Amino acid sequence: MRGLKKQRRIQIIMAATAALALSAGLIGYAMRDGINFFRPPSEVVENPPPPTEVFRIGGLVEEGTLVRGEGETISFRVTDGGASIPVTYTGILPDLFGEGEGMVGTGRLIDGTFEATEILARHDETYMPAEVIEALEAQGVYRDPSAPGT
Structure with missing residues (x-):
């Protein structure tokens, strides 16, 4: 009787482990296109990703x-103070997008140019994505506008 309980307990633990592994695999498979890693321009220059990888640059x-x-095509360079990457984008830009302003773009690096599919800009005068x-603080470029003495 005692061996039967132990065997049943082992079967339940194995079934739970298999279910957990299966659900983790399904979640990972579902999120494979939804995860975009953020990279500053300096990191992109040091270690360029393959053209198939979708990532965010800011x-x-x-x-x-x-x-x-012509039309809705725009090109510019994005910098973090340490490196600069050329960017092209076709579409309508956010209202507050401009030179000297913070931005985050989603896309791919193809032949040294970041081809963006989405451009995000700040939503007010003081906001900048974390x-x-x-990335700008790591390069020594960013100063907090709300800090005393700035």
């Missing part, structure tokens, strides 16, 4: 690089 729109092409602030 920093400041470099002054004097914003060029509007990832962009961290």
Whole structure:
């Protein structure tokens, strides 16, 4: 009788482990296209991702690089103070997008140019995404506007 209980307990633990592994695998499979890693321009220059990888890049729109092409195509350079990456985007830009402003773009790096499928900009005069602030602070470029003495 005692051996039967022990065997049943082992079977239940194995079934629970298999169910947990299966559900973790299904969650990972479902999220494979929904996870976009953030990379600052310096990291992209040091270790370029493959052209098939979709990721986010963020920093400041470099002054004097914003060029509007024909139609809705636009090109500019994004920088974190340490490196600069050319960006192209076709679509309508957010209202507060401009030179010297923070931005985050989603897309792929193809032949050294980041081809964005989505561009996000700040939503008011003081907001900047946390990832962009961290990348700019690491380069020594960012200063908190709310800090005393700035």
